[in-house]
Amino acid sequence: MTIAAGKPPPGSTISAEEWALRVELAACYRIFAMLGWTELIYNHITVRIPGPDKHFLINPFGLHYSEVTASNLLRIDLAGRAVGPADWPVNPAGFTIHAALHDGIDGAHCVMHTHTTAGMAVACSQRGLSNSNFYSAQLHGKLAYHDFEGITVHADEGPRLLASIGDKPAVILRNHGLLAWGDGIARTFAILWLLNRACEIQVASMAMGPVIEIADAVSRRCTADSLQFDQRFGAGRDMFDALVRQVDRIDPSYRY
Numbered sequence: 001m002t003i004a005a006g007k008p009p010p011g012s013t014i015s016a017e018e019w020a021l022r023v024e025l026a027a028c029y030r031i032f033a034m035l036g037w038t039e040l041i042y043n044h045i046t047v048r049i050p051g052p053d054k055h056f057l058i059n060p061f062g063l064h065y066s067e068v069t070a071s072n073l074l075r076i077d078l079a080g081r082a083v084g085p086a087d088w089p090v091n092p093a094g095f096t097i098h099a100a101l102h103d104g105i106d107g108a109h110c111v112m113h114t115h116t117t118a119g120m121a122v123a124c125s126q127r128g129l130s131n132s133n134f135y136s137a138q139l140h141g142k143l144a145y146h147d148f149e150g151i152t153v154h155a156d157e158g159p160r161l162l163a164s165i166g167d168k169p170a171v172i173l174r175n176h177g178l179l180a181w182g183d184g185i186a187r188t189f190a191i192l193w194l195l196n197r198a199c200e201i202q203v204a205s206m207a208m209g210p211v212i213e214i215a216d217a218v219s220r221r222c223t224a225d226s227l228q229f230d231q232r233f234g235a236g237r238d239m240f241d242a243l244v245r246q247v248d249r250i251d252p253s254y255r256y
Helices: 018-033 092-104 118-121 156-166 187-204 216-225 237-252
Strands: 045-048 056-058 074-076 109-114 145-148 170-174 176-181
Touching: 018 045, 018 056, 018 187, 018 237, 045 092, 056 092, 056 216, 092 109, 109 118, 109 187, 118 170, 118 176, 118 187, 176 187, 176 216, 187 237
Parallel strands: 145 170
Antiparallel strands: 045 056, 045 109, 056 074, 109 176, 170 176
C-alpha cells in the first residue's frame, strides 16, 4: 500500500494494520463519491481485516460516501453484526451479498457493488454486456451473471450466487447492478472500473445503432495484455493511488 496511513487515534485499540486498511477503504469511498458511483446512502464496499477472525469493514448505514472516514467505518462479522463500538447501524440487505462472497470465495478479500446508471442499464438488458468495445474486450473469461431474486435480504441466495460467480471477479447482477471482488481494494476497484466503463461505452454506442462485435481470439489477447489483472503492472494500484491523490486535494478528512 502506498497511501500514507498515519497512526490510529490516541487511545484507540485499533492495530496499525487495521488502521491502514481503514484509511485505504475510506479513500475508496471518497473516490466512488468523486466518480458519482453513489446511490444516496446505499450500496457498499467491504474489505476483510487480516487475522484469524472473519471480520470486515463496511460503511455506516446512513452516511453518504462523502462522509465516510477511517474512524467511522464499522467492523462487523459474517452475520453483519457490529464488533466493538458502533455509532451507526449496518444495512443487512447490503451485506448479504458481500457475506456470501467473503465466506465462500477464498480470494474475495474485497467486494464492491454499484448501481450506476450504465451498469444497471446493461444489467437490465436481455443481451447483457456486448463484447464490442476496448473495455469489454479485456473481460474475456472474467465475467459472470446472476439472475435477479429480489432485494438481497435472504441468506439462502448465497449458494446460488456463488454457483453463478464461480471464479469470475466481474459480475453483472441481472436487473440489479454491477459487482467486483478481489484480493485487495486497488485490484477490485480496477476490475469494477473496467466493467463499468465497458457498460458506459455500450450504452452510448448502441444508442447509435448496431455495434461491431470483437472476435473471441482478440478478446482473449486483450484480457491477457490488460493492466487491470497483471500484478507486474500494479493490477490497478497506480490508477487507484492517482485517484487518492485527487481526493486528497479535494478533502483529506477521510483519513481521520
